[in-house]
Amino acid sequence: MPTNNNISTEQAILEAAEEVFLSKGFALAKTVDIAKLAGVNQALLHYYFRTKENLFDAVFAQKIRQIISSMGEVLGSDLPLMEKIKKQMEMQFDFLLSNPKIPFLVISEITRVPQRIETLKLTVNTQVLKIIEKLQLELDEAHREGKIRQISALNLVVNVISQNVFLFLAHPIFQAFTEMPDEEFREFVANRKQENVTSILKSLAL
Amino acid sequence: MPTNNNISTEQAILEAAEEVFLSKGFALAKTVDIAKLAGVNQALLHYYFRTKENLFDAVFAQKIRQIISSMGEVLGSDLPLMEKIKKQMEMQFDFLLSNPKIPFLVISEITRVPQRIETLKLTVNTQVLKIIEKLQLELDEAHREGKIRQISALNLVVNVISQNVFLFLAHPIFQAFTEMPDEEFREFVANRKQENVTSILKSLAL
DNA sequence: GAGATATTTAATAACCTGATTAATTTTTGC
DNA sequence: GCAAAAATTAATCAGGTTATTAAATATCTC
Numbered sequence: 001m002p003t004n005n006n007i008s009t010e011q012a013i014l015e016a017a018e019e020v021f022l023s024k025g026f027a028l029a030k031t032v033d034i035a036k037l038a039g040v041n042q043a044l045l046h047y048y049f050r051t052k053e054n055l056f057d058a059v060f061a062q063k064i065r066q067i068i069s070s071m072g073e074v075l076g077s078d079l080p081l082m083e084k085i086k087k088q089m090e091m092q093f094d095f096l097l098s099n100p101k102i103p104f105l106v107i108s109e110i111t112r113v114p115q116r117i118e119t120l121k122l123t124v125n126t127q128v129l130k131i132i133e134k135l136q137l138e139l140d141e142a143h144r145e146g147k148i149r150q151i152s153a154l155n156l157v158v159n160v161i162s163q164n165v166f167l168f169l170a171h172p173i174f175q176a177f178t179e180m181p182d183e184e185f186r187e188f189v190a191n192r193k194q195e196n197v198t199s200i201l202k203s204l205a206l
Numbered sequence: 207m208p209t210n211n212n213i214s215t216e217q218a219i220l221e222a223a224e225e226v227f228l229s230k231g232f233a234l235a236k237t238v239d240i241a242k243l244a245g246v247n248q249a250l251l252h253y254y255f256r257t258k259e260n261l262f263d264a265v266f267a268q269k270i271r272q273i274i275s276s277m278g279e280v281l282g283s284d285l286p287l288m289e290k291i292k293k294q295m296e297m298q299f300d301f302l303l304s305n306p307k308i309p310f311l312v313i314s315e316i317t318r319v320p321q322r323i324e325t326l327k328l329t330v331n332t333q334v335l336k337i338i339e340k341l342q343l344e345l346d347e348a349h350r351e352g353k354i355r356q357i358s359a360l361n362l363v364v365n366v367i368s369q370n371v372f373l374f375l376a377h378p379i380f381q382a383f384t385e386m387p388d389e390e391f392r393e394f395v396a397n398r399k400q401e402n403v404t405s406i407l408k409s410l411a412l
Numbered sequence: 413g414a415g416a417t418a419t420t421t422a423a424t425a426a427c428c429t430g431a432t433t434a435a436t437t438t439t440t441g442c
Numbered sequence: 443g444c445a446a447a448a449a450t451t452a453a454t455c456a457g458g459t460t461a462t463t464a465a466a467t468a469t470c471t472c
Contacts, residue, residue, distance in 0.1 A: 009449080027233040028318060031430060041451050046431060048449095104317055110378050111310055112234060117382045124383065149408070154384065154394075155401050158373060166368035169375060172316050176323045177330065178360065188360075195361050202355070203405035215419080237460065247421050252461060 010048050012038040018059045022101040025108050026056050057119065060109065063102050064123045070095035075131050081138050086197050089160055093193045096168050103165045132157060148204040159203065163196040216254050218244040224265045228307040231314055232262050263325060266315065269308050270329045276301040281337050287344050288410075292403050295366055299399045302374050309371050338363060354410040365409065369402040 016038035020029045031052050035042040049055040074088040096103070110116050136153035143150050167174065167189065175185050222244035226235045237258050241248040255261040280294040302309070316322050342359035349356045373380065373395065381391050 025233075025318060027231075030428090042430090043432080043452085044450060050431090052430065104313070107310075107375055107379065108314055110382075112231060114378060117378065120379070121382060128383070151401075155398070158380070158398070159369065159401075159405055161376075162368045162372035163365065166372045166375075167364060169313055169317075169372075170367075172320060172323060173313065173326065174364070176316075176327060177334070192361070192364070195357075195365075199365055199406075199409035202411055203409040205408050205411055236458090248460090249422085249462080250420060253419075256461090258460065 009038075009040060009044070013040065013045050013048055013055070014058060017055050018062075021056060021059050022105050025105065025112075026052075027112070029056075031055075060105075060116065061119050061123060063099075063105060064120050066099065067095075067102055067106065068124055068128070071128070075135060081142055082201060085156075085160070086201065089164060089197050089200060090193060092160070092164050093196065096164060097189075100168045100171070103168050107169070146206065149206050151204065156200075156204075160196075160200055163200060167192055215244075215246060215250070219246065219251050219254055219261070220264060223261050224268075227262060227265050228311055231311065231318075232258075233318070235262075237261075262315075266311075266322065267325050267329060269311060270326050272305065273301075273308055273312065274330055274334070277334070281341060287348055288407060291362075291366070291407065295370060295403050295406060296399060298366070298370050299402065302370060303395075306374050306377075309374050313375065352412065355412050357410065362406075362410075366402075366406055369406060373398055 013034065016034045017029075020034045020037060024030075029052075031045055032042050034055070035045045038045070045055065049058065070092060074084060074091055077084060079087065106120075110120065132153045135156070139148065139151060139153055139156065142148045171185075171189070175182075178185075180188060219240065222240045223235075226240045226243060230236075235258075237251055238248050240261070241251050244251070251261065255264065276298060277294075280290060280297055283290060285293065312326075316326065338359045341362070345354065345357060345359055345362065348354045377391075377395070381388075384391075386394060
């Protein structure tokens with residue numbers, strides 16, 4: 001009779017893997033290090049996941065799911081347009097604050113191993129495209145009413161994501177550049193939430 | 207008596223290294239592949255650069271220099287403020303179009319091996335900080351004259367770089383997401399130059 | 413052209429890392 | 443308790459990649 005898998009060990013491995021993969025990426029992550037961090041023998045990790053690749057996929061798919069779910073919620077709602085954009089940006093920014101390493105992992109791994117985009121496509125339901133279409137209708141309407149300039153929804157979405165995500169990708173560079181101490185830099189980042197919203201909303205003006 | 211180093215061979219290795227490092231990054235680049243691409247024996251590369259690390263540094267420092275020099279030129283000039291921002295953004299965007307893989311390499315390698323930031327610091331003279339200070343003065347003046355909202359120069363610079371660079375970092379993801387064919391995607395990217403300028407300039411409004 | 417030095421190569425050593433195996437300990441069901 | 447299955451470990455293999463070595467060839471100086 002099979003016993004249950006030892007969930008806590010498997011979980012420990014997954015959590016260690018998440019930490020190591022997030023900070024090193026796939027190629028530089030060592031299974032030995034993951035095992036050590038999880039407090040188990042290195043062979044055990046193969047016992048549970050068979051390959052490093054499998055282990056990575058488990059972590060990666062989960063991260064993708066998190067990022068996607070942080071993106072759509074508010075945009076689907078029926079708040080007034082400007083309100084909605086603001087809320088959405090704030091949510092996204094907060095997500096990034098709690099998960100600052102996810103964007104780099106995702107971009108990095110997809111760039112280096114393009115096949116990984118399949119993981120992403122599997123997770124991304126067509127809803128996202130629907131949401132963009134709906135956003136376009138609202139933007140068009142606001143434009144007709146003389147409230148905002150004409151802009152494609154896709155461009156707006158790219159603008160928003162650029163503003164929000166870039167700093168988290170480049171933060172080691174910015175910090176070195178500006179030579180801000182950690183504390184000051186944290187404050188700078190915190191202020192960016194407001195600055196991002198302001199600049200995006202203003203950029204929509206006629 | 208020593209003869210001169212064989213410049214063309216060294217150059218061939220450097221160029222091959224650049225290509226391979228840009229597309230694979232440090233960890234996934236194989237010295238064998240670089241040697242093969244340069245058309246030389248693999249040991250020769252060690253003869254010239256001793257280690258893979260040295261070879262990488264040579265390439266990396268050069269890329270940093272390119273990126274820096276693409277950033278300061280126009281901002282130092284004495285065009286009218288808005289004109290200057292527009293020109294600077296267009297230049298930067300054009301640079302990215304010709305060097306689309308540099309941002310990823312730089313961010314990626316600095317994130318993965320933070321010590322590399324030293325390479326960056328050595329290359330970045332304090333001029334950059336001077337330029338930002340000067341920009342701040344001009345922004346403050348324009349604000350006093352009621353032409354633009356109040357904004358810190360650093361925030362503006364971050365906004366500009368975010369807008370311009372992000373798409374080049376994320377392009378595999380965007381393309382997959384939107385399922386645009388190559389041709390359409392190229393067109394979309396080309397249009398972003400204008401969109402970026404527009405949205406940044408509008409974002410400065412009162 | 414000879415001798416010295418630089419350049420290049422083939423072969424292989426040294427190392428790292430993911431995966432496997434076989435044995436040991438722990439847990440489970442009866 | 444005991445046998446069977448699961449969980450865990452130590453040891454080691456296998457593959458790939460960087461680095462070294464020693465020898466061969468080209469180039470330069472005189």
